[in-house]
Amino acid sequence: GESVGLHLPTLSVQEGDNSIINCAYSNSASDYFIWYKQESGKGPQFIIDIRSNMDKRQGQRVTVLLNKTVKHLSLQIAATQPGDSAVYFCAETSAGGTSYGKLTFGQGTILTVHP
């Protein structure tokens, strides 16, 4: 049956603080992970990705950490700004087979940045 998730996890921070958004995954075969940002009424926007042969990857003001042992992914946003307020999704995929190119999305986390 369908899962129903009416209450997304939320994170509220002050402008200038660092934010950490977490994501757990269950498929041990997943080997590629992406973080997306979705603003209200818009499509998801690519932020950063990481492959399973890496533990950490940095972008502009963002860092993704991957812990394959506990199947955990995190997104760190430095010096959070009001424009960072959005819903953040992690997505995972694995190469080959029937899951070729197919992403599995997490439920999402609402980030609210207060001025």
Next chain:
Amino acid sequence: DGGITQSPKYLFRKEGQNVTLSCEQNLNHDAMYWYRQDPGQGLRLIYYSQIVNDFQKGDIAEGYSVSREKKESFPLTVTSAQKNPTAFYLCASSMGQSRDTQYFGPGTRLTVL
């Protein structure tokens, strides 16, 4: 939104009607995807296509149909068989390789009256 367009932005449908949502990309991507998003939930895959004239069912294909006659176009038809079609529909495309980033369009919000 980078090269992926969806139309219309808002769509209203009466019960019993079929409607078609447009998705076009000029990124020369081989693969295209349709997702459905309900309030407070993540994205669920409806259909995907890795190559022209071929497509596969996703997790929630019932009540939907697609075609892929051209590389740049992947229209989605929401049929009257879809019991709860009111949702936000997102189209995406990717190069079609494994471990591939998908890029999303701006979405179409469908409301059944």
